[in-house]
Amino acid sequence: MEHFNTITKLLGLKDQNITIQDLIDCETHKEIIASLDYDAPNCPACGEKMGRYDFQKSSKIPYLDCVGYKCRILLKKRRFRCSNCRKMQISGTPLVKKNHQIPTILNQKIAQKLIEKTSMTKIAEELSVSTSTVIRKLNDFQFKTKLNYLPTVMIWDEYSFKKGKMSFIAQDFETNEVLAILDGRTQAVIRNHFLRYHRKVRECVQFITMDMYSPYYQLAKKLFPHAQIVLDRFHIVQHLSRAMNRVRIQIMNQFDLKSIEYRALKRYWKLIQQDSRKLKDELFYQPTFREHLTNREIRDRLLNYSEDLKQHYDLYQLLLFHFQEKNADHFFALIKDNFKQVDPIFQTVFKTFQKDKKKVINALTLPYSNAKLEATNNLIKVIKRNAYGFRNFENFKKRILIALNIKKEKTNLVLSRC
Template sequence: MSSYNDCIKFSLNIKDPLLEFLDISIGKYRNRDAKFYHAVAHLDQCLNCGSTNIVHNGHLYSNVRYPALDASLPVFIRVAKQRVICRDCHMNSMAETELVEKYCCISNATKRKIIGSLTEDWSMKSIARQTSTSTNTVQRVLERYGYSTVEDIDWLPEYLAFDEFRGVGRQLHFIAIDGHTHKIVKVLPTRLKKDIINYFKRFPLTVRNKVKTVTMDLNYYYDIMAKELFPNAQVILDRFHIVQMLNRSFNSCRIQEMKKHKKGAKEYNLLKYYWKLYLKPFEDLEKVKPYHQPRLKDTLTQEQVVADGLRLSPELENTYNLMQDISKALRDRDTDKLKDLIKSKDHVGNMMHTTLNTFKRNLHDILNAAKFDESNGCLEGTNRKIKQIERTAYGYANFTHLITRIQLEEKGAIIKEKASSWYIAA
């Protein structure tokens, strides 16, 4: 091999010994300027019987797309594949190369680059543009990678987290992840109770009995389903959702009281423009240093602003105190106080009253939220990433494509390391 050939192979990171590079040129491909590397794929024996008693029978030329070093020009390797006729078995053979799969014009290196790009937050159209391929090619690579349908039914994580996200066709999909490793366990096309039960009942009872905790939001049938599927597991309601319900209940009461006052009045402004202070933990409010409050035309501390707002209504004050006390009990992991507060009979807003009834129905799970460290925080983070994937793609119409893309981005670093071994010559 010449030094010219070795130099090109080194620059393109090609190691196929049967491929010899001859020249480089600039030409046209579909009316676009492109860079061409001219190469010959040699064949010195019959691929059918292995005989070297062969007769050369010309070449088959193929333009193979290859990743460009920069975005200036698309790169093609024009491979002349040598064809031979065997004198012993009288069969035709054609040279093959590790550069590209048989009957394909997209190089394995390009496919590896597509896989690596699919692990990033890029749209398929952007990836196609960067790799000088079509969107359909990117989709085919995505489908070929696919996601494994072979699942180990002899194992489940000890700490499960349940939730749902909106995906294909604005439909809600059920998702379960490992609460400790944060790896996705399963994503189902729907969140229907029967589908979730059918999936988990494929696991033997001995496996399901090993699950220790299941964290979830306040979805009504998740609780019933978890207790049926995992008899030994403690069901934990996510603390974020508990506090969120409390905040919404207080805000509902605050807005009702606010609307009783004239717009622009001090009472209205107290409840309208300082809503964040009411949701802030009371102990974190500034109690010493006053600030000028332009909406109130007065100099007050944060504590004074909140106190003035709560004086407008005993019902609002009771609702605020209950919200603050339950939130503090959760932070302090005080289950006894939490239990007493949930059973409180103070006069509170209508929505807070409904929230308390919900908490009473799920009292055991609420108390578990204070006892255990597990939460749905990791799952909410996963859902955030999934939403970003969908946002970048302007939504997905194919559920398999969505799940594959989720798994690719989840395993991003591993995929990039192993990509070189996924597309080798057939």
């Protein structure tokens, strides 16, 4: 039947031994009735010529969607029997690998989708396969750590893999390539990972950017004897901004819950955190004050509520300014001059800055930061959000590696994997 031939082509069924017999429109999907048959082979046991026997009960093979419909192939496979030793054999086809239920082409599709930011359940649903099939495919991806190379500039960061569990991630600053995703961020975990590299390789690392987290410093020095630690700019600002926020809350809580001061300080917290140079001058109706005010005017009102708040705010803004202007001398002079007057919340932050002065200065003078890693973190967030609870760290890690490291080779990868 000619037109079934066309369907064969359309579906990309390359096996000449498969003949489509019918196409059934079911309400929810389309069913392709086909059979697999060819000349009897020789018996694998005794070598005699086998004979055609019957057809096996149809196997249901999920297939790629066709013109918007889910498709499955009901394939009847020929069975052969040896008249000499009675051995039975079922016909084989490259459409589905031996002992597999999923066609090769669908496997390729799964691989392709794993690179995208969809959850594994979603992939399974879209392709009408089970989640375990998707997971099995995920496990096919192998990532080898290149133990003969480490970049000059490395970025370290951490993120929570699931509630209360931190993971460690290291990336190449230049290429963004993920060098390590580790289950846990303890010194032992990190040490064991990097000690797999020869000392000569580790000596190539010149800079490591990271958050202020002192257990890492010693470890990094030991593992990478030639590396300087650069504190990440984003994290430095974050520490200042958190201190400012906590001071605001502390002051806010001194007011009555129903007072305008309390409500305004609660509602407009962002205006305090924000770099004052970025405050907008547009007039907007402000329900809290029941009048039209600009952000700058609101900020001034907030600061008028408390002399304490105003002092901390001014200092905070000045620190931000010097930091952004990369003026390390002014930045540290300001910290030194104000240390005694500030709230203990700020004192704690200042102490760490002073203790790690060299590393802060590196952040101000060197062009390296974790900015790129922030993109990774966003990707991790997306993957996590889409992947309801990665209970299994290895699966989680693989998804991230696939998404980050393989993007470039996307097409090649999908084509070469079967």
